[in-house]
Amino acid sequence: MALLGVKVIELAGLAPAPFCGMILADFGAKVIRVDRTKVFSTLDTQARGKRSVALNLKMPEGVALLRRLCVQSDVVLEPYRKGVMEKLGLGPSELLSENPRLIYARLTGYGQSGCYASAAGHDINYLAMSGLLSQLGRSGEKPYAPLNLVADFAGGGLTCALGIVLALLERTRSGKGQIIDASMVEGAAFTGSFLWKSRRLGIWSRPRGENLLDSGAPFYDTYKTLDGKYLAVGAIETEFYDQLLKGLELDAGELPPQMSFSDWPELKQLFTERFASKTQADWLMIFDGTDACVTPVLSFDQVSSHPHNRERGSFMKDSSGEEFPRPAPILSRTPAEPCLASGPAVGEHTVEVLLDYGYTSAEIDEMLAAGVVQCNTGKAKL
Ligand SMILES: C[C@H](CCC[C@@H](C)[C@H]1CC[C@H]2[C@@H]3[C@H](O)C[C@@H]4C[C@H](O)CC[C@]4(C)[C@H]3C[C@H](O)[C@]12C)C(=O)SCCNC(=O)CCNC(=O)[C@H](O)C(C)(C)COP(=O)(O)OP(=O)(O)OC[C@H]1O[C@@H](n2cnc3c(N)ncnc32)[C@H](O)[C@@H]1OP(=O)(O)O
Numbered sequence: 001m002a003l004l005g006v007k008v009i010e011l012a013g014l015a016p017a018p019f020c021g022m023i024l025a026d027f028g029a030k031v032i033r034v035d036r037t038k039v040f041s042t043l044d045t046q047a048r049g050k051r052s053v054a055l056n057l058k059m060p061e062g063v064a065l066l067r068r069l070c071v072q073s074d075v076v077l078e079p080y081r082k083g084v085m086e087k088l089g090l091g092p093s094e095l096l097s098e099n100p101r102l103i104y105a106r107l108t109g110y111g112q113s114g115c116y117a118s119a120a121g122h123d124i125n126y127l128a129m130s131g132l133l134s135q136l137g138r139s140g141e142k143p144y145a146p147l148n149l150v151a152d153f154a155g156g157g158l159t160c161a162l163g164i165v166l167a168l169l170e171r172t173r174s175g176k177g178q179i180i181d182a183s184m185v186e187g188a189a190f191t192g193s194f195l196w197k198s199r200r201l202g203i204w205s206r207p208r209g210e211n212l213l214d215s216g217a218p219f220y221d222t223y224k225t226l227d228g229k230y231l232a233v234g235a236i237e238t239e240f241y242d243q244l245l246k247g248l249e250l251d252a253g254e255l256p257p258q259m260s261f262s263d264w265p266e267l268k269q270l271f272t273e274r275f276a277s278k279t280q281a282d283w284l285m286i287f288d289g290t291d292a293c294v295t296p297v298l299s300f301d302q303v304s305s306h307p308h309n310r311e312r313g314s315f316m317k318d319s320s321g322e323e324f325p326r327p328a329p330i331l332s333r334t335p336a337e338p339c340l341a342s343g344p345a346v347g348e349h350t351v352e353v354l355l356d357y358g359y360t361s362a363e364i365d366e367m368l369a370a371g372v373v374q375c376n377t378g379k380a381k382l
Pocket residue numbers: 013014015016034035036037043055056057058079080081082084087088107108109110119120121122123124148152
């Protein structure tokens with residue numbers, strides 16, 4: 001696997017950092033999640049392939065232990081509010097002076113500077129601050145956050161993973177680690193670069209929900225079918241739009257031009273009525289094999305059995321039979337090999353990891369007795 005041999009210390013966080021760690025683990029890195037002590041269950045659903053150490057960072061011995069783990073690691077990933085790591089004596093200046101090859105990834109909402117840097121927040125706040133949220137939503141409605149996908153995951157976890165891989169690559173030339181300041185506001189905004197750069201084309205100049213790709217255009221939206229299911233339509237280019245009209249049995253000559261914004265509401269009404277006249281299966285019979293860009297809106301229960309996804313093996317099952325998306329993208333020689341076992345219980349691997357990192361059994365027993373670390377062998381997870 002591409003990241004074989006890379007050792008990562010991930011300090012337990014909410015959603016973006018666990019995702020980042022899971023990406024690295026899927027592609028072969030050895031990831032250790034550092035959990036708190038006196039916590040017996042975890043809601044971390046993105047712990048695949050990781051080991052867990054439960055460690056009390058409020059004790060100096062716990063801090064010393066984490067420093068020792070970082071000396072022998074390639075990456076430390078921290079998801080805390082600005083200043084938390086420094087307060088613990090675990091800031092970049094300490095850790096990088098002890099291990100100059102360390103990649104110190106800081107995944108926060110607002111970044112390490114600026115007047116919001118220390119403020120609490122969640123995906124919706126970061127999305128709002130990126131400018132993107134103002135563009136999302138249907139006409140006449142308030143802005144709508146598409147789950148926590150954009151800031152937490154695309155702009156946060158995934159972007160941070162890219163930063164880590166770039167820093168690892170650069171380190172092969174310089175031999176030096178560096179600090180990654182991954183702000184979810186900036187990661188989300190960067191993900192939205194297309195919107196920024198295409199503004200002057202005039203395709204976003206109308207109010208929210210009335211533009212080309214934001215559900216304003218009749219040929220780029222979802223439609224309900226006779227049986228209460230949905231279809232996604234993305235027929236932007238003229239040649240594909242023509243095929244859409246053909247499938248809908250509409251005559252282009254009797255309709256306003258495709259790009260006549262002012263006629264879109266009327267066209268959308270017409271499309272809505274047409275799509276509501278047949279079942280989803282009927283429409284798929286009509287459109288499958290054409291370039292009309294019409295696909296079913298699949299539920300989580302349906303995705304893996306759709307012939308296309310099934311043929312590519314796009315979804316996998318873990319050892320408990322639960323489905324999950326195969327890690328993407330596919331590398332031809334060194335693809336990801338996600339662990340199929342369930343994620344670790346809090347502190348499940350404390351002893352194993354400390355032995356790996358050179359602690360003796362006597363030292364570990366002493367730390368267990370003092371409450372510096374905790375080992376939980378049971379699989380207490382919700
Ligand atoms: C929208 C998403 C979040 C979605 C996540 C949801 C899936 C879950 C969120 C809440 C959950 C529910 C809730 O818990 C209630 C129920 C509980 C029940 O058990 C289950 C059902 C629940 C309904 C439960 C269900 C789900 O799990 C939830 C709904 C996001 O946007 S995530 C992105 C968030 N933002 C960031 O990550 C940006 C960077 N981080 C921050 O800004 C802050 O960390 C944050 C997130 C604002 C939290 O601030 P907080 O004040 O809590 O922490 P920090 O200031 O960062 O300080 C950390 C302190 O912890 C100490 N510490 C850390 N490790 C250790 C250790 N090993 N030992 C000892 N101490 C430790 C550290 O020293 C800091 O201490 P101080 O405060 O003293 O400095």
